[in-house]
Amino acid sequence: METADVVIIGAGVIGLSIAYHLAVSDSSLKIIVVEREKFPGMGSTAQCMGNISHQFPIRINIEMTRISLPYFKRFNAEMRYPIYLRQRGGLSLTARPERLAELKKTMSLLNKLDIPAELLSPSEIKKRHPFIHAGNLAGGIFCVLDSYADPHGVIQGYFKQARKREVEVSTSEAVLAIQNARGRVESVQTEKRRIAAGIVINAAGSRFAEVAAMAGVNLPAGLYRSQVYVCEPVPAIAPGIPMIVDIDTGFFIHAEKSGTLISGGTDLDNYPGWDTAVNRSLLDDFIEAAVHRVPPMQATGLMRVYVGTRCLTPDYHGILGEVETIKGFYCAGGFNNHGFMHAPAIGLITAQLIWKGYTSLVNISPLSPNRFI
Numbered sequence: 484m485e486t487a488d489v490v491i492i493g494a495g496v497i498g499l500s501i502a503y504h505l506a507v508s509d510s511s512l513k514i515i516v517v518e519r520e521k522f523p524g525m526g527s528t529a530q531c532m533g534n535i536s537h538q539f540p541i542r543i544n545i546e547m548t549r550i551s552l553p554y555f556k557r558f559n560a561e562m563r564y565p566i567y568l569r570q571r572g573g574l575s576l577t578a579r580p581e582r583l584a585e586l587k588k589t590m591s592l593l594n595k596l597d598i599p600a601e602l603l604s605p606s607e608i609k610k611r612h613p614f615i616h617a618g619n620l621a622g623g624i625f626c627v628l629d630s631y632a633d634p635h636g637v638i639q640g641y642f643k644q645a646r647k648r649e650v651e652v653s654t655s656e657a658v659l660a661i662q663n664a665r666g667r668v669e670s671v672q673t674e675k676r677r678i679a680a681g682i683v684i685n686a687a688g689s690r691f692a693e694v695a696a697m698a699g700v701n702l703p704a705g706l707y708r709s710q711v712y713v714c715e716p717v718p719a720i721a722p723g724i725p726m727i728v729d730i731d732t733g734f735f736i737h738a739e740k741s742g743t744l745i746s747g748g749t750d751l752d753n754y755p756g757w758d759t760a761v762n763r764s765l766l767d768d769f770i771e772a773a774v775h776r777v778p779p780m781q782a783t784g785l786m787r788v789y790v791g792t793r794c795l796t797p798d799y800h801g802i803l804g805e806v807e808t809i810k811g812f813y814c815a816g817g818f819n820n821h822g823f824m825h826a827p828a829i830g831l832i833t834a835q836l837i838w839k840g841y842t843s844l845v846n847i848s849p850l851s852p853n854r855f856i
């Protein structure tokens with residue numbers, strides 16, 4: 484049997500962030516990341532759009548972005564890999580007064596945490612973004628700090644820097660079982676070997692609940708699909724637009740540097756499961772919502788449609804920290820649509836939890852796995 488100090492299950496953005504930050508905190512640790520796919524970053528992270536947002540109605544999620552953003556800003560220099568961070572802001576829109584009241588609450592919370600966010604009237608929205616149909620809008624909020632970064636670059640940067648610090652990243656090696664004894668985690672059984680370790684971290688993304696179950700822990704983290712529409716550039720929609728979300732339909736749009744439009748969000752009422760086939764019957768809802776809010780979308784053509792999966796908990800919060808019934812078994816999953824943007828914070832926090840036994844960065848009790856146990 485091999486031994487390691489820490490085994491991390493999953494080489495997605497979260498597993499690699501944890502591996503890197505842990506290796507930086509303690510260079511003497513023997514860390515093994517075990518990944519079932521042939522390359523790191525082939526799970527949800529490969530489908531991710533790279534949005535980094537502060538616009539959450541809940542403090543913990545805002546704080547996780549606040550911890551992460553400076554790391555994304557320093558990433559190119561520190562990790563020596565380009566992630567093309569673009570700070571274009573984020574704009575949330577609604578036509579419904581009661582939803583505008585919710586957005587205003589989010590704005591107040593952001594401002595209370597010293598994060599700039601402003602309320603925009605329909606006419607101001609139209610002035611800034613003439614391509615938006617603002618006629619029926621109640622208003623929106625805008626946060627200038629919201630950004631995008633390239634998920635592939637983030638994976639590569641963490642992977643290379645973790646390897647430089649002698650973290651072993653083993654691909655094409657699925658974890659099949661986790662052994663515990665006397666309330667402690669003891670080892671993991673992969674398809675190639677058994678590794679004894681006092682600390683095992685579940686960063687298995689879409690398979691998070693499945694891996695938790697291997698340790699005998701039942702966590703309610705379901706798998707939900709998101710259908711993404713990659714559309715041709717439209718001259719009326721400049722590449723420099725912010726991330727725009729119509730919270731009434733879920734419709735979102737952002738533009739790549741090339742002008743290619745990444746859009747979707749209108750399949751809010753979907754069902755849990757592994758089904759990643761494109762559902763053509765959802766196209767009408769998407770086109771209706773897109774053309775209503777951004778009429779120039781009529782002129783675009785669909786380049787590609789794909790379906791990604793994200794892992795969601797019943798209270799929409801991620802699951803982070805040690806499981807109280809199994810010493811040494813840590814969770815880092817269920818982060819829905821914000822696992823990428825919060826990956827630096829998750830890595831830093833987990834490294835502190837393991838290194839010091841607590842984290843000084845933020846109160847993570849809302850994310851505790853023990854709320855479900």
Ligand SMILES: Cc1cc2nc3c(=O)[nH]c(=O)nc-3n(C[C@H](O)[C@H](O)[C@H](O)COP(=O)(O)OP(=O)(O)OC[C@H]3O[C@@H](n4cnc5c(N)ncnc54)[C@H](O)[C@@H]3O)c2cc1C
Pocket residue numbers: 492493494495496497498517518519520523524525526527528529530531532533534535656657658659686687688689690694709710711790791792793794815816818819820821822823824825
């Ligand atoms: C369409 C779409 C768009 C999104 N857009 C955004 C966005 O703009 N911003 C944002 O912050 N988030 C976004 N997300 C969410 C984000 O992609 C995820 O929260 C994030 O990638 C999760 O990272 P992860 O490392 O936990 O998971 P993953 O990237 O899935 O990595 C988990 C890894 O674990 C491996 N694994 C699983 N089981 C085992 C096993 N038994 N043994 C070994 N390895 C195993 C998998 O192969 C996988 O590589 C989006 C998600 C989707 C689907």
